[in-house]
Amino acid sequence: MNLHQLVxxxxxxxxxxxxxxxxxxxxxxxxxxxxxxxxxxVSGHYILLNAQFLAIVNIIVYAGAIMVLxxxxxxxxxxxxxxxPQKSKLLQFAGIISGGILFxxxxxxFKTTQLSTTPINASxxxxxxxxxxxxxxxxxxxxxxxxxxxFLSAMVGAVVIGKKD
Amino acid sequence: MPIQYYIFLSLAxxxxxxxxxxxxxxxxxxxxxIELMLNAVNLLMVAFSNxxxxxxxxxxxxxxxxxxxxxxxxxxxIITLVYRKVNSVDINILNRLKN
Numbered sequence: 001m002n003l004h005q006l007v008x009x010x011x012x013x014x015x016x017x018x019x020x021x022x023x024x025x026x027x028x029x030x031x032x033x034x035x036x037x038x039x040x041x042v043s044g045h046y047i048l049l050n051a052q053f054l055a056i057v058n059i060i061v062y063a064g065a066i067m068v069l070x071x072x073x074x075x076x077x078x079x080x081x082x083x084x085p086q087k088s089k090l091l092q093f094a095g096i097i098s099g100g101i102l103f104x105x106x107x108x109x110f111k112t113t114q115l116s117t118t119p120i121n122a123s124x125x126x127x128x129x130x131x132x133x134x135x136x137x138x139x140x141x142x143x144x145x146x147x148x149x150x151f152l153s154a155m156v157g158a159v160v161i162g163k164k165d
Numbered sequence: 166m167p168i169q170y171y172i173f174l175s176l177a178x179x180x181x182x183x184x185x186x187x188x189x190x191x192x193x194x195x196x197x198x199i200e201l202m203l204n205a206v207n208l209l210m211v212a213f214s215n216x217x218x219x220x221x222x223x224x225x226x227x228x229x230x231x232x233x234x235x236x237x238x239x240x241x242x243i244i245t246l247v248y249r250k251v252n253s254v255d256i257n258i259l260n261r262l263k264n
Contacts, residue, residue, distance in 0.1 A: 004166065005166060008166050008170065012170075012174050015174070015178060016174075016177055016178065016181070019177075019178050019181040019182070019201055020181060022181075022185060022194070022197060022198065022201060023181060023184055023185035023188060023189065023194075023198065028191060028193055028194060031194055031197060032197065035197050035200065035201065038178075038201065038204070039204065042204050042207070042208055045171075045174075045208055045211075046208075046211055048166075049171075049211050049212055049214075049215040050215055051211045051214070051215070051223055051226075053223075054207075054211060054223055054226055054227070057227065057230060058204075058207075058230070061230050061234060062200070062204070062230070062233075065234065066200070066233070066234060066237050069237060069238070069241055070193065070196075070197065070237075070241070073193060073241050073244065073245060074193060076245070077245075077248050077254065079191070079193070079254070084191060085190040085191060085253075085255040085257070086190065087188060087189070087190050091187075091188075092188050094187070095184055095187030095188040096184055096188065098183075098184075098187060099180050099181070099183045099184030099187060100180070100184070102180050102183055103176060103177065103180035106176045106179075106180070107173065107176060110169075110172050110173075110176065111169075113169075113172075115168055115169070115216075126214070126215075126218060126219070126220040126223070127214075127215075127220070127223060131220055132220055132223055132224065132227075135220050135221065135224055136224055136227070139221075140224050140228075143228060147228060147231045147232075150231070150232065150235050151231070151234075151235055153235075154234075154235035154236075154238050154239050155238065157238075157239050157242070158238045158239050158241075158242040159242075161239065161242040161243055161246055162242040162245060162246065
């Protein structure tokens with residue numbers, strides 16, 4: 001087991017443990033913090049996969065911006081574990097069973113996929129910002145401009161929905 | 166690492182997100198589980214982008230992050246509005262929308 005594999009397993013355990021913490025902890029603030037842990041582990045996976053730019057963007061956008069937004073909303077609503085609504089045990093059990101069955105079905109479907117099992121090449125530069133910027137501003141320039149309109153409409157929508165009437 | 170490991174990891178993360186959406190009643194937690202599912206898909210896309218040495222998938226991941234940010238801004242505004250009206254984020258309360 002070399003260093004790459006060791007880091008992969010550690011990050012995988014952190015990611016899955018954080019994800020389980022999100023859905024199992026009663027306190028919503030703890031859920032948000034577990035989700036941030038998961039996002040950091042996923043960013044570590046991006047670095048292992050030579051997607052350095054996406055790793056940084058994942059930390060800045062997800063862990064930095066989106067999760068702070070979640071924390072602010074939870075803080076404004078003053079939610080904690082005591083007022084947390086819980087489904088009945090039967091419904092929780094049904095949710096776990098159906099999610100587990102989904103996992104098993106997907107696992108069985110993907111287990112037989114025929115891909116060559118060569119190790120992932122670790123010496124490419126496709127994840128660097130120069131390479132990605134080249135592609136983003138030539139082939140994907142139109143979706144890039146459309147996404148600015150999406151952001152504008154989301155901003156206007158959030159302000160209109162959120163303002164006091 | 167073989168690509169299969171990344172496939173299984175993102176399947177596990179996605180299934181945990183699905184489980185969370187079905188287990189919880191807090192609308193904010195359900196939102197967070199949706200973010201978890203989006204991140205599982207992103208991880209799979211980056212793994213395959215590295216596998217085929219093609220950067221188009223990483224651009225897709227970038228756009229998924231853009232859409233997720235816009236979605237969270239609007240969705241949290243809607244949740245805040247609902248909280249102001251009914252003083253709760255319990256999704257069972259939202260049955261009232263039927264009438």
